[in-house]
Amino acid sequence: MISFAKSRGTIILIVGHVTKDGQIAGPRVLEHMVDTVLYFEGERGHQYRILRSVKNRFGGTDEIGVFEMTGMGLAEVSNPSQLFLSDRSAEVAGSAVFAGIEGSRPVLVEIQALVASSSAANPRRAVxxxxxxxxxxxxxxxxxxxxxxxxxxxIYLNVAGGLKVGEPAADLAVAAALVSSLSGVPVPAETVIFGEISLSGDVRPVTQAEARLKEAAKLGFSRALVPANTKAGGNNLKLNSCGRLQDLVSVFADGEMV
Structure with a gap:
């Protein structure tokens, strides 16, 4: 098939299925032979489908396309952030908006957490x-x-909308959702959060912070909880710096996050 494609100058699409672990079924040598590997992802209970590039011999990887299942088939979603946040409730404890990066595209998603008391010897963890x-x-x-x-x-953790988040920059948003659920204090609805947490409890800067903040400002957010020394880049967002994880916990301990 490779010889045919090269001699005719045509494109060949090979459609397969994935295993329960999310890997392409069959010989892995097939992944090395092709130019591009695309995953078509989506949860059965959601109307959104994500086309993700995990290998691209001639371009960047981890780029995504977001589509919505409609009566007329798949429709492209031009603004995924607005779609993922469209059904978000007002200030509710255990919810935080994460400003992430998928490939070269900034995407805002809601991270939901629930902390519930347990009498079991091994408490449940559902992600x-x-x-x-x-x-x-x-x-x-x-x-x-x-x-x-x-x-x-x-502990129950969910990324709303069916999107799978893989970058460590979501650490701080996850921590905020967990502490918010535990304390009962909501994260303000106009706040976005991002930052990587180290084992020492420090909050480390992440890449493309300006693009994340620009997307948040475009969608009407007015403040951001970010690692220390993060610059707003002229986006008129009020930045609340968080150098250590204890700073985040102390904010919720006061009974109101401001």
Whole structure:
């Protein structure tokens, strides 16, 4: 097929399925032979579908296209951030808006968390749309550095809209949603959050901060909780710096996040 495509100058599309682990079924050599690998992702209960590039021999990877399932078929979504946040409720404890980057595109999504008391010996951990190992790390840092005692609680985490978030920049938004659920204090609806959490409890800067803030300002957000030394880039956003995870916890401990 490769010889045919090169001799005729045509494009060949090979459609396959993935395993339960999310990997392409069959010999992995097929991935190395082709020029581009595209994943068509989506949850059964959501109307959104995401076309994600995980390999591109002639361009950037991790680019996404967002589509909506309609009666006329798939329709392109020109502004995914607005779509993912369209059904978001007003200030509710356990919800935080994360300003992420998918490929070269800034995308805002809602991260929902629920902390519930548990009497089981092994509390439940349910994660949808994020890495469960990353959640375990954030919980461990919140326990060890901030003394929240989350290890004995059931934890439920969900990325709304069916999007799968993979970058560490979501750490701070996840932590904010968890602490918000635990304290009962909502994150202000006009606030976006991003930042990477280290094992020491420090909040580290992330890449493309200006693009994230620009997208947030375009959608009407007025403030951002960001790592220290992050610049607004003329987006007229009020920045609240967070150098350590304890700073985040202390804000919610006061009973109101301002």
């Amino acid at each position: 949808v749309g994020w890495d469960s190992g990353r959640l375990a790390m954030v919980l461990a840092v919140l326990d060890a550095r901030c003394g929240l005692g989350l290890s004995s609680s059931d």
